[in-house]
Every structure is written in C-alpha cells, then in structure tokens.
Amino acid sequence: MVLADRNVEASWAIDWVGRKEFDYTCADVAEGRDLATIAGLSYKDQDGKIKHNPSARMIQKHGCAPVGADVYQRDLQIEKYFIGYLLHPYVSLYTGRGCPAQCTFCLWPQTIGGHKYRVRSPQNVAERNGLHEETLPASAGVFLRR
C-alpha cells in the first residue's frame, strides 16, 4: 500500500494498511498481534490517530512463504475473479520479487517489491505449479510472472 496516511484516513471502515511487502504484516494482524508491534503497519489507534510502525524487512528468501493452494481450494471460487488481459479463470504464480528496472509507467518496484530482485528456485516453481494444477484444475491458464 502506498500513501498510507491518505488510505487509512479514506474511510472509517479502514483500520489499518500494510506498507511495501505486506505478506507477513497481514499474517501478524490475522494472528491477533497488538497492532503497535507489527512491522510495516499503519493504523488508527484507539483515539483515531494514525500511527506508522517501523517498516517491515524485505523478504529475502522468496521461496519460503507458505503455499496458498490449499487455502485457494478451500475458500476461493476462482471463476468469480476476472482480469481482462488474462485467460479466465487464471492463477498467478510469482516466481520473483522486486525489479532492478525503473520503467516510468510501472508502479511495482517503486511501491511494493523494491529494486532488489529475489527469485524462487526452479524446483520451488515446479513444485508449486504442480500444486496449483492439482488443487485448482478449473484454471484455464497459469500466468507465470517473474
């Protein structure tokens, strides 16, 4: 999430946002940790004041995150999600994080993943691709993104 102040202020319904790579920030919130202790979090305190915790550390080992395929299979109807430039339904597998380039039209490295490029191993990609094919047979295509 970018512009954390403006986004937290945007609605009474928004209690917090995660900045930059927010995978573990969101997991910490879901586990019920005290918001004041969660790295990468901007949130409203009990008085409605916006607080910004220190940034989370960039994820170094990209392949270490848990596989979400079983959660997708249990809770997600992928047919309900649509992106106009991809086959439908689809699954995205991210094989890398960050990008050293600075294309002016692109927001990703500037706002989320940073410029340090981190990759999954070929074995990890093959293993996870297989898991998605097994658990989400409805997907028409798997979109590999570097």
Ligand code: SF4
């Ligand atoms: S991810 Fe963005 S910045 Fe990196 S090469 Fe692709 S378009 Fe350019």
